[in-house]
Amino acid sequence: MPELKLKSILQKCGVVGAGGAGFPSYGKLTDGADLLVINCIECEPLMYTDYELVREKLPEIVQGAQLVMEHTNIKRAVVAIKAYRAMTLGLADSQELAPGICVKTVPNIYPMGDEINLIYQVTGRLIKPGNLPISQGVIVYNAETVYNIRNAVHENMPVITKWLTIGGDIPEAYTVKVPVGMRISDVLKAINVTVPKNYVMFDGGPSMGIIKNPASDVVVKTTKALIIVPDNIPAVVQKQRTVEQNLRLAASTCCSCTRCTDLCPRHLLGYPLEPHKLIRAGLYPAQETPELIRTASLCCSCDICGTFSCCQGISPMMVIKEYKKILAEKGMKYVAAPGQEFTPAENRDSCMLVSQKWKEVLGVAKFDKHPTYIPKDLTADKVEIRMRQHIGVPSVPCVAVGDKVTVGDMIATAGPGLSVPQYASITGSITFVDENRIIIEA
Ligand code: SF4
Numbered sequence: 001m002p003e004l005k006l007k008s009i010l011q012k013c014g015v016v017g018a019g020g021a022g023f024p025s026y027g028k029l030t031d032g033a034d035l036l037v038i039n040c041i042e043c044e045p046l047m048y049t050d051y052e053l054v055r056e057k058l059p060e061i062v063q064g065a066q067l068v069m070e071h072t073n074i075k076r077a078v079v080a081i082k083a084y085r086a087m088t089l090g091l092a093d094s095q096e097l098a099p100g101i102c103v104k105t106v107p108n109i110y111p112m113g114d115e116i117n118l119i120y121q122v123t124g125r126l127i128k129p130g131n132l133p134i135s136q137g138v139i140v141y142n143a144e145t146v147y148n149i150r151n152a153v154h155e156n157m158p159v160i161t162k163w164l165t166i167g168g169d170i171p172e173a174y175t176v177k178v179p180v181g182m183r184i185s186d187v188l189k190a191i192n193v194t195v196p197k198n199y200v201m202f203d204g205g206p207s208m209g210i211i212k213n214p215a216s217d218v219v220v221k222t223t224k225a226l227i228i229v230p231d232n233i234p235a236v237v238q239k240q241r242t243v244e245q246n247l248r249l250a251a252s253t254c255c256s257c258t259r260c261t262d263l264c265p266r267h268l269l270g271y272p273l274e275p276h277k278l279i280r281a282g283l284y285p286a287q288e289t290p291e292l293i294r295t296a297s298l299c300c301s302c303d304i305c306g307t308f309s310c311c312q313g314i315s316p317m318m319v320i321k322e323y324k325k326i327l328a329e330k331g332m333k334y335v336a337a338p339g340q341e342f343t344p345a346e347n348r349d350s351c352m353l354v355s356q357k358w359k360e361v362l363g364v365a366k367f368d369k370h371p372t373y374i375p376k377d378l379t380a381d382k383v384e385i386r387m388r389q390h391i392g393v394p395s396v397p398c399v400a401v402g403d404k405v406t407v408g409d410m411i412a413t414a415g416p417g418l419s420v421p422q423y424a425s426i427t428g429s430i431t432f433v434d435e436n437r438i439i440i441e442a
């Protein structure tokens with residue numbers, strides 16, 4: 001099967017990055033790669049989704065990797081996983097899983113799941129600022145994405161289910177598979193979990209996740225975890241402070257110590273990202289040069305600069321996020337000049353943040369518990385399929401209110417450009433359609 005055919009299957013089946021921003025997977029299949037990295041790192045605290053997938057579906061993940069390798073002519077793949085998790089799964093560093101595919105263990109460091117850090121850790125190759133992994137011959141897919149690639153090719157199965165961790169300050173944590181579009185309130189009800197008063201729920205981990213409303217939000221293809229925590233822990237307090245509040249705090253307390261820059265994992269890779277300068281630019285617009293603002297696009301939003309580094313409680317990341325929004329609106333980003341060289345800091349290894357420390361700083365260490373795996377998929381009697389579950393152009397509904405659909409039917413086509421279709425995740429009738437969502441009721 002040539003590469004083009006795999007691309008068209010992945011697009012047709014709506015496969016997008018399951019572990020991050022939802023980049024359509026077919027868009028990563030280009031010539032010039034010699035290494036496939038399967039990202040099973042899950043560096044956010046309290047997350048066990050990829051761990052469970054590797055435990056339950058490693059042969060299928062390996063099959064997905066083989067498909068990508070065959071169709072892109074890549075000879076080598078690594079399943080990148082934290083060393084302590086590999087050990088509990090009975091896997092060892094360098095263990096061969098299939099010809100050309102082996103395990104690669106990495107230390108328990110945050111944010112090791114960031115693909116730029118991961119590629120450097122696993123291969124020693126540094127992706128130049130603003131470039132894509134393919135520039136160094138690497139394609140990175142999350143473990144669940146590769147599993148979905150396998151299902152798309154071998155089973156002709158579109159992406160209609162999602163693996164999740166449900167954890168945090170709840171009596172028992174779970175990993176479970178649910179229909180895409182299931183209301184979060186229904187997910188929590190099905191496993192008898194509530195979000196008490198003065199608690200919040202993260203869609204994702206407690207450092208990079210987004211606080212969502214469990215009463216109105218739904219599971220999308222990029223939902224990796226639902227983490228329920230008290231609203232007074234550092235992980236939440238930092239996120240709820242506005243940019244203006246951060247800048248006011250910085251105006252009176254920032255001592256330009258540069259600790260936020262010294263410990264920034266992208267800065268430690270040699271990237272020209274200096275959060276202390278971006279904070280200063282936010283305070284003193286005269287320092288806001290276009291060159292400096294462009295460096296904000298290099299931030300991976302790990303929040304080490306705020307919650308861990310800054311002794312004054314300032315979050316440079318929140319200010320950087322504002323700059324990133326402006327850059328995105330203007331279609332601008334930092335791109336390394338041809339021939340420009342970047343060198344990781346000599347002290348990078350000793351400055352990286354140990355995950356256990358990160359958990360403690362966020363205030364979530366006491367909530368970390370190994371989840372119970374629920375082998376039977378949860379079912380839903382109503383789902384809301386969003387048209388924007390991926391980076392790129394939104395999907396376009398192709399059904400009308402009153403239409404009957406069966407699980408797996410296409411309900412939205414791919415939009416023009418980088419896009420994928422959407423599929424019914426339950427059997428039922430269409431009860432609502434607009435440009436943003438489609439509701440199906442059983
Ligand atoms: S760590 Fe805090 S106080 Fe130090 S430069 Fe950064 S923002 Fe300012």
Ligand code: SF4
Nearest residue numbers: 264299300302303305
């Ligand atoms: S959030 Fe802060 S520490 Fe993390 S990459 Fe961005 S600037 Fe660096």
